[in-house]
Amino acid sequence: MPLSLFWLQGGGCSGDSMALLNLEGPNLFAQLEYIGIELLWHPSLSHGTPRQYDELLAALLAGERPLDILCLEGAVIRGPGGTGMYDTHRRRPKKDLIAALAHRARYVVAVGTCASFGGVGGDGDVEATGLQYRKRQKGGFLGADFTSGAGLPVINLPGCPCHPEIVVRMLASLEGHWALPLNEFNSPLQWYGMLVHQGCIRNEYHEYRVEETDFGRRGCLFFHLGCQGPLTHGPCNKLRWNNRNSKTSAGVPCLGCTDPEFPKQHPFFKTRNIAGIPYDLPEGVDRAHYLAYKGMAAAAAPERLLARKTRV
Amino acid sequence: MMAHRTILNIPMNRVEGDLEISVAIEDATVVDAWSSGLMYRGIENILRNRDAMDGLVITPRVCGICTTSHLTAAAMALDAVSGAAVPDNAIRMRNLALLTEQVQSDVRHAFLMFHVDFTNPAHAQAEWYAEAMHRYQPFKGKCVIETVRETGKLVEVIAIIGGQWPHSSFMVPGGLASAPSAGDLLQCEMLVRQFRGWYEKRILGCTIERWQQVQSLADLDAWLEENDRHRQSEVGFFLRIGRAVGLDRLGAGVKNFLSYGAFPLPGDTTLTPLGGHGDRLVPAGFLQGTTLLGFDQTEIREQVKYSWYEDDPGGRHPDNGLTRPYATGAEGFKYSWAKAPRYRGLPAETGPLAERLVARDPLITDLVGRLGATALTRQFARLTRPATMLPVMEQWLAETDPNGLYYRHPAELVAGEGYGLTQVPRGALGHWLRIEEGRIVNYQIITPTAWNGSPRDDHDVRGPWEEALVGTSVKDPANPVELGHVVRSFDPCLVCTVHAATGGNRNPRNTRFKV
Numbered sequence: 001m002p003l004s005l006f007w008l009q010g011g012g013c014s015g016d017s018m019a020l021l022n023l024e025g026p027n028l029f030a031q032l033e034y035i036g037i038e039l040l041w042h043p044s045l046s047h048g049t050p051r052q053y054d055e056l057l058a059a060l061l062a063g064e065r066p067l068d069i070l071c072l073e074g075a076v077i078r079g080p081g082g083t084g085m086y087d088t089h090r091r092r093p094k095k096d097l098i099a100a101l102a103h104r105a106r107y108v109v110a111v112g113t114c115a116s117f118g119g120v121g122g123d124g125d126v127e128a129t130g131l132q133y134r135k136r137q138k139g140g141f142l143g144a145d146f147t148s149g150a151g152l153p154v155i156n157l158p159g160c161p162c163h164p165e166i167v168v169r170m171l172a173s174l175e176g177h178w179a180l181p182l183n184e185f186n187s188p189l190q191w192y193g194m195l196v197h198q199g200c201i202r203n204e205y206h207e208y209r210v211e212e213t214d215f216g217r218r219g220c221l222f223f224h225l226g227c228q229g230p231l232t233h234g235p236c237n238k239l240r241w242n243n244r245n246s247k248t249s250a251g252v253p254c255l256g257c258t259d260p261e262f263p264k265q266h267p268f269f270k271t272r273n274i275a276g277i278p279y280d281l282p283e284g285v286d287r288a289h290y291l292a293y294k295g296m297a298a299a300a301a302p303e304r305l306l307a308r309k310t311r312v
Numbered sequence: 313m314m315a316h317r318t319i320l321n322i323p324m325n326r327v328e329g330d331l332e333i334s335v336a337i338e339d340a341t342v343v344d345a346w347s348s349g350l351m352y353r354g355i356e357n358i359l360r361n362r363d364a365m366d367g368l369v370i371t372p373r374v375c376g377i378c379t380t381s382h383l384t385a386a387a388m389a390l391d392a393v394s395g396a397a398v399p400d401n402a403i404r405m406r407n408l409a410l411l412t413e414q415v416q417s418d419v420r421h422a423f424l425m426f427h428v429d430f431t432n433p434a435h436a437q438a439e440w441y442a443e444a445m446h447r448y449q450p451f452k453g454k455c456v457i458e459t460v461r462e463t464g465k466l467v468e469v470i471a472i473i474g475g476q477w478p479h480s481s482f483m484v485p486g487g488l489a490s491a492p493s494a495g496d497l498l499q500c501e502m503l504v505r506q507f508r509g510w511y512e513k514r515i516l517g518c519t520i521e522r523w524q525q526v527q528s529l530a531d532l533d534a535w536l537e538e539n540d541r542h543r544q545s546e547v548g549f550f551l552r553i554g555r556a557v558g559l560d561r562l563g564a565g566v567k568n569f570l571s572y573g574a575f576p577l578p579g580d581t582t583l584t585p586l587g588g589h590g591d592r593l594v595p596a597g598f599l600q601g602t603t604l605l606g607f608d609q610t611e612i613r614e615q616v617k618y619s620w621y622e623d624d625p626g627g628r629h630p631d632n633g634l635t636r637p638y639a640t641g642a643e644g645f646k647y648s649w650a651k652a653p654r655y656r657g658l659p660a661e662t663g664p665l666a667e668r669l670v671a672r673d674p675l676i677t678d679l680v681g682r683l684g685a686t687a688l689t690r691q692f693a694r695l696t697r698p699a700t701m702l703p704v705m706e707q708w709l710a711e712t713d714p715n716g717l718y719y720r721h722p723a724e725l726v727a728g729e730g731y732g733l734t735q736v737p738r739g740a741l742g743h744w745l746r747i748e749e750g751r752i753v754n755y756q757i758i759t760p761t762a763w764n765g766s767p768r769d770d771h772d773v774r775g776p777w778e779e780a781l782v783g784t785s786v787k788d789p790a791n792p793v794e795l796g797h798v799v800r801s802f803d804p805c806l807v808c809t810v811h812a813a814t815g816g817n818r819n820p821r822n823t824r825f826k827v
Contacts, residue, residue, distance in 0.1 A: 011353055015376025015478045021420070022464040022477070029451045029460070039451065047428045047450050049791045077351070085639065086352040086649075120373045124354040125637065160479055161376065215489040216719035241476030242468045244499075250475035251490040252482045255369055263370060267363030268481070311493065 002038040003068040003175065006060065006101065009043050010094060011087050011121050011128050012074020016112040017044050019161040022242055023168060035172045037069070061100050069171065070105035070148075072098060075114035075121050075128035076141040086126045095141065102131070102142055106149035107174050109157060111167055116156035116185070117260040130156070133185060136260045150174075156187045158234075160257035165239045166191050183233070185260060191239075192258065195283060197222075197229035199237030201249045201312045206230075208301035209294050210308075218308045221253045223278055226269045228256035230282035249312070317343075320789055331765065331804060333795065337786055342795070345774065345781035347765045349650035352620070356635045359755040364725035364747045365390065367755060368481045371743065374757065375805060377420075379478040380413040380470060381736030382757075385743040387483035388732025393747055394485045396722035400578035402487030404708040405718065407575045407593070408500070409470050410736070411705050413477070415507070415698045416463045417737035417803075418664070419515070422546070422695050423448060423459040426800045430553060434793040440553050447549070455546065458514065466507045469500045487719035494714040501709050508702045516699060517545025523699050528678040547695060554688045563687035563798035565780040566659045569599040569666035570763065572607065572742065574735035575704075583707055586700070587671035593704065594735050597670035598655055602681075604670065609733060609742070614651040614758065618767040621651065627770060630744040630756035631729065648767040652775060653758050661685070661776040662739025662763045663803060665693040673700075687780075687801035694803065726750055738803050739763060761805040777802050 007017075020028055032039055039046070041056060048056075059065035076095050077087035084093025102108050110131045113119040117135055121128030132140040132154040140154075147153055157166050170188060173180050180188040197203070202220050205211075211223035221227035229237075229248050236246045236254070248254050253269060256262050266272060272279035281290055304310050318337045336344040355374055359367055367386040372379040384406060391398060398406075430444040431453075438444075447455040467477040473492050474482030482489045492500075508520070516523050518541065526535050532551070535542055542548045554560065573596030577583060589595050596607035615627035620639040628634060639646070652659075660666075665685060668676040675696075679689050731744040739760030746754045766775030774782070777799055786792045 011351060013373050013376040013379075015373070015379065018376040018379075018478050021460055022467060024461075024464060027457065027460050027464075029457065032451075045424060045450060047431060049432075051790055077353075079354075080637065080639070086354075086637070088350050120355070120358065120370065121353055124358045126352060126354045160373065214719075214721055215484050216487065216491050218491075236476075242464075242471035244468050244471040245475050247475035247480050247482070250473070250480070250482060251488075252475045252480055253489075255481065257479075263366075265362070267366060268369045269365045269484070270363070 002036045003171075004040050004066060005032075005037050005069040005071060005171070006040045006067055006105075007042040007071045007073065008098060008101065010072055010074035010098060010115065011077040011126060012112065012114045012119075014044060014073070015161040016073045016167070017042070020164045020167055023164040024243060028164075028168070031168050032171075035168065037171060040067075057097075060104060063104060067101065067105045069107045069109060069174065070101050071109045071111050071167075072115045072131060073111045075118050075126075076131060077121065077126045077128055078141070079125055079127035082127070098131075099142065102146070102148070102154075104149075107152060108142075108148045108154045109170065110154050111157050112162045113158040113160045113257055113259075113262050116158040116187070117262070119160065120263060123265070132156070133260060136185075153186045155182070156185055158185075158187060158192075158258040158260070158262075160255075160262060163191070163235065163239050163241070166235070187233075191235045192233040194233065194235055194238065195230060196232045196234050196236045196246075196248065196254045196258075197282065200229055200246070201237075204310065205305055205312070207297060208305050209298040210301055210305045215251065217251075218310070218312050219305075221248065221251070222271065223273070223276070224271050225253045226267065226271050227253035228259070228280075229254035231280055232256045232259055234258040318789060320786075320792060333781070333799060335781055335786075335795065337789065340786055342781050342784045342786060345778040346647055347650070347767060347775055347778050348648040349765065352637055352649040354635070354637070356755050356757060359752050362752050364393070364750050364752060365484070367743065367745060367752065368484065371757065372479050372481065374759070376478050377417055378413070378736055378738065378741070378759075378805065380409050381734070381741055382743070383481060383483050384410050384736070385732035385734055385741050387485060388734065389730040389743045389745050390485035390725060390732075391722070392730030392732065393728040393745070394722035394725050396486040397720055398487050399717040399720055400580060401712055401716045402718045403576050403578045404581075404712050405473055405488055405492065406483055408705055408708050409473055409483075410574070410734070411701050412466060412469045414737045415701055415705075416467050418694050418697055419459055419511075420463050421737075421803050422691070423453075423455045426691055426803075427455070427550070429793055429796045429800065430557070432791065432793040432796070434788060434791050435557065438553070438556065440549075440556065443549070444553065447546075455514070458510070462507055462510045465503060469503050472496050472500055484719070485725065486722040487717070489719070491718045492712075492714065497709055497712055497714055501706070504702065504705050504709065508706070511698055511702060515546045515695065517541040517543075517548055520699050520703060523696070527674040529682050532675065532679070547692075550692070550695060554691070557797070559688035559691070559797060559801075560683050560686050562784060562794060563690065563780040563801050564684055564783075565661045565776045566774075567601055567685065568655070568658050568660040569669050569685075570607075570655055570660035570662045570740050571667045571670040572596050572609075572733040572735055572740040578708075578711070581708070581711060583704060587673070594667060595671050596733075598660065599666070599669050600658070604672075609731065611656045612653060612742070612758070613657070614653050615770045616651050617770045618646050619648050619651045620646050625770060627652075627654065630731075630742065630758060631746070633744070633754070633756035635756070650762050650765055650767060652766045652769040653763050654769055657771075659766060659769065659773060659775050659779070660763055661802075662760050663690065663694070664697045664739075665690045666739060667735050668693050668697070687797050690801040724750075736760065738805055759805065764802045765804055777804070
């Protein structure tokens with residue numbers, strides 16, 4: 001029996017769906033077929049008449065038709081004043097539909113940072129929240145104690161957008177042989193146990209503290225240009241984007257888009273510094289040791305890096 | 313005797329965002345229409361008080377399919393504030409990236425959204441139905457699968473230049489954050505060529521050179537009769553079944569057409585403006601009926617009489633625009649989260665059809681002159697736009713100097729006003745911002761869908777696709793496929809939701825909630 005999947009969009013931009021269409025080797029539709037997933041509905045892709053959609057929803061909500069997986073893309077919008085009327089479905093708050101489907105599904109998957117943690121609207125007047133977290137705080141929309149039919153919490157797949165490989169691999173693993181351990185934010189360690197920094201092609205520049213103060217150069221972006229790669233969990237430099245590249249490799253600072261607090265309030269393209277050293281250090285690093293290490297690293301920097309001869 | 317009047321609220325999937333269309337039907341014909349944007353995300357207010365540069369990160373998140381479009385407008389607005397002199401290389405790369413997104417979107421919209429309506433059961437008796445199913449059936453159709461594959465390859469161009477698609481922020485005031493190498497440019501060239509090969513073979517059924525000889529409706533009919541490859545191509549098939557379905561009688565709009573213009577020309581390019589006017593590749597202009605007027609952005613106003621914002625009679629130019637949500641069911645009057653943009657007080661259609669009319673494209677001008685601005689010509693203008701743009705992409709790639717400048721440090725962003733106006737896949741996109749002490753004080757965005765899907769304005773005048781729906785015949789209210797053809801011909805970027813309700817006295821504007 002294929003697993004049934006219902007894809008719902010809340011307060012978001014459809015970027016996760018767009019990224020999913022870029023999946024290759026093989027394409028999205030073929031992969032879903034191999035995995036054994038029946039896509040009941042996707043708002044951007046499905047056809048079918050309004051009446052068919054209504055009948056499908058009614059059958060799912062009444063439990064007449066089993067719902068194995070609910071994917072939510074986009075945040076749960078609760079504004080204004082907790083009414084949810086900034087985002088409606090059939091003249092009722094869409095959050096009510098999200099809750100009803102989540103309580104029917106065997107697995108609930110939050111695709112993207114908005115669905116996981118609230119994301120772009122998290123500080124706005126739309127009162128956006130993630131399904132089971134609002135930023136770092138557990139609870140979110142469904143509550144800290146929520147478990148889906150299969151006894152799991154909401155599985156969070158953050159990223160703005162979420163890398164399409166993660167989405168299909170996660171779906172494939174739900175009933176597979178391998179249990180995928182989750183981190184403190186219920187995201188699979190498989191992909192969120194590493195940092196964006198790991199695998200960045202500018203790493204050698206970082207090693208020797210060859211740091212850029214302006215765009216368009218080849219060195220590291222961490223000290224001055226706002227790069228959050230050493231603090232951000234995600235596989236951007238392992239699973240390349242569009243099979244080609246990543247932002248940091250191209251010269252665009254990591255924006256920290258998988259972080260529960262994305263988008264953070266401080267400027268994206270400026271690193272907060274204390275005496276020339278970033279205020280936020282790479283995860284788990286001790287400041288005194290880091291200062292000593294960076295001083296020695298800068299002194300040891302080879303000429304080919306200082307002169308930016310090493311083309312990355 | 314009063315005619316029986318039915319109010320129909322139509323759920324339309326396969327658009328980006330949340331949209332509900334309500335129509336009033338008498339004698340199986342639409343007599344009135346309301347377009348309601350159903351989601352408010354408050355992006356403009358989120359930007360207030362953030363760092364001047366942060367629009368480069370936040371605004372692409374307005375839309376996952378037009379992400380590079382918002383990045384372009386945001387970067388142009390910051391260029392204006394800082395007085396940046398963007399190097400020619402960077403102009404080419406920005407243009408190439410935006411064109412890549414546009415071509416991707418034109419083709420994805422066609423075969424994942426618009427043409428899918430040809431597989432609607434309403435058309436099941438048509439002799440071409442089996443062929444339409446073969447091509448466009450969701451998840452399975454031959455053309456659907458190919459479109460997903462080929463557009464996915466094409467957007468790798470943006471990933472090579474800027475790191476990823478969607479949602480990178482590689483354009484910065486002064487140029488690019490990245491510096492593509494010769495090897496990078498050669499990879500891009502290969503991807504564009506590969507896409508062009510597919511587009512010529514499957515979409516046109518001929519080379520782009522042959523296609524460019526088609527300059528009038530007579531040429532087009534002759535081209536269609538010329539051989540079976542033309543007839544079986546996507547353009548050929550669309551012309552045949554589009555006429556059979558009656559798309560040429562559906563969806564005439566407001567007959568005002570707006571283009572902001574796009575793609576600044578580098579100083580040393582061999583390309584010249586389309587239509588011979590303006591200083592960019594795609595010219596700006598406002599076409600009132602058949603009279604072409606110059607474009608002046610100070611003529612734009614956004615009105616909110618029918619939008620869920622605090623009343624503000626007369627509306628405002630975005631320079632001093634306000635976004636103050638205000639919703640209550642009490643007055644039963646306002647019905648959309650979209651504001652109503654107007655140019656010289658008039659509603660305006662925007663998109664590939666408008667863009668090509670303003671550029672005096674001979675084929676499109678002749679088609680609209682003879683057949684009108686209908687769902688057929690609107691979709692045709694979109695489906696064939698890549699034939700104009702793919703050679704441009706190749707040219708600008710070939711002209712780029714990988715050892716040249718991609719970035720020139722601009723003046724610090726301390727204070728000032730600026731705007732970035734450009735044509736993007738769905739038409740005219742504008743960002744206006746004001747900066748004080750390095751922070752954003754006001755940020756206003758008008759998207760193409762705000763123009764096309766606008767609600768009524770201060771003078772109770774309908775928006776473009778509201779107007780385009782009036783007069784549409786609906787055979788089966790339970791499956792109003794005709795309305796889908798009309799609204800999707802504008803390539804809406806909202807998610808249409810609709811529920812059907814019948815009864816003579818229901819006011820579709822009467823939403824019941826309070827803040």
